[in-house]
Amino acid sequence: MLKFSTNPNKVVQLDNKKEVFVFDSEDDNLDQVTVDSFGEEWSKFNYFDSGEIEKIGNEYFDIIDFSKFNKDATVLDVGCGTGRWSVYLSSKVSNIYAMDPSKAIYSAANLTNDIPNIHLIKASVENIPYEDNTFDLVISLGVLHHIPDTQKALNSIVKKVKKEGHCLIYLYYALDNRSVAYKMIFYASSFFRYFISKLPSFLKKSTCDIIAILVYMPFIYLSKLVKLLFGRKWGSKIPLSYYSNKSFNVIRNDALDRFGTPLEQRFSKAQIEEMMRKSGLKDITFSEKQPYWHVIGRK
Numbered sequence: 622m623l624k625f626s627t628n629p630n631k632v633v634q635l636d637n638k639k640e641v642f643v644f645d646s647e648d649d650n651l652d653q654v655t656v657d658s659f660g661e662e663w664s665k666f667n668y669f670d671s672g673e674i675e676k677i678g679n680e681y682f683d684i685i686d687f688s689k690f691n692k693d694a695t696v697l698d699v700g701c702g703t704g705r706w707s708v709y710l711s712s713k714v715s716n717i718y719a720m721d722p723s724k725a726i727y728s729a730a731n732l733t734n735d736i737p738n739i740h741l742i743k744a745s746v747e748n749i750p751y752e753d754n755t756f757d758l759v760i761s762l763g764v765l766h767h768i769p770d771t772q773k774a775l776n777s778i779v780k781k782v783k784k785e786g787h788c789l790i791y792l793y794y795a796l797d798n799r800s801v802a803y804k805m806i807f808y809a810s811s812f813f814r815y816f817i818s819k820l821p822s823f824l825k826k827s828t829c830d831i832i833a834i835l836v837y838m839p840f841i842y843l844s845k846l847v848k849l850l851f852g853r854k855w856g857s858k859i860p861l862s863y864y865s866n867k868s869f870n871v872i873r874n875d876a877l878d879r880f881g882t883p884l885e886q887r888f889s890k891a892q893i894e895e896m897m898r899k900s901g902l903k904d905i906t907f908s909e910k911q912p913y914w915h916v917i918g919r920k
């Protein structure tokens with residue numbers, strides 16, 4: 622286990638083998654309503670099938686060549702949620718420090734229970750309890766766009782990357798590679814998100830389930846049909862085609878993520894590249910594949 626730079630406020634020993642190190646300092650770069658909403662979300666979706674973790678993980682990590690990656694590497698997973706990407710990495714690297722400020726960290730304890738090289742930390746992005754220049758790889762997938770000041774948060778995580786180490790992030794894209802029609806459908810959905818994200822927890826979850834069935838599924842079937850009739854290229858132009866090979870569990874989870882989260886920002890490739898350079902990263906490489914945009918940089 623790595624040494625902490627500050628002492629935890631407490632250590633929670635769970636019924637299973639895991640313990641959670643809790644760092645509850647104030648963080649002004651955190652949207653509490655959003656964090657609480659994720660705490661709820663991840664206690665509902667606290668299980669992911671290992672086959673699906675591997676399949677979707679291969680999409681996020683396609684820009685890392687693990688055959689060249691050092692097995693002794695130490696990884697920090699910022700905003701880990703259920704810890705599914707820490708699970709993905711657990712057989713590929715030495716130790717993973719999975720960190721989240723919400724009660725999701727206790728859901729992560731379930732998913733990572735049998736995996737001794739995953740360590741659980743309850744802390745937020747501005748309070749990472751490790752010295753600077755510590756980690757070979759820092760990942761933050763689907764997190765920084767839910768934080769008020771994304772650049773500041775990125776600067777904070779890049780500080781923890783060792784010199785020559787890497788940082789992999791996934792940020793919601795600004796639809797910069799999409800047609801006007803696609804953007805219009807998408808922005809119409811954002812109108813609904815504004816209201817749905819404000820509903821009480823039970824109503825929010827139920828509404829998002831209905832959206833998964835009545836909106837996601839028809840688009841997914843349409844994209845499958847278009848793929849069948851006109852080929853993959855045209856099928857992938859249909860909104861939500863990304864989900865055509867995903868389980869219903871993942872679709873429900875992402876519908877809740879998309880419509881239930883109060884704070885969400887979107888970034889173009891150019892904006893992401895600029896933020897990464899400002900944070901001290903170079904050799905910035907975007908994956909051209911979905912999910913957009915996931916990108917890696919070297920410190």
Ligand SMILES: C[S@@+](CC[C@H](N)C(=O)[O-])C[C@H]1O[C@@H](n2cnc3c(N)ncnc32)[C@H](O)[C@@H]1O
Pocket residue numbers: 648650651652655656659660663699700701702703704705706720721722723725744745746747761762763764767768878
């Ligand atoms: C969409 S979830 C992604 C979870 C995980 N990375 C995944 O892809 O499964 C976003 C996560 O970011 C966390 N988060 C929100 N604000 C944060 C902050 N200021 N610092 C660290 N994590 C934060 C939330 O608690 C939530 O678990």
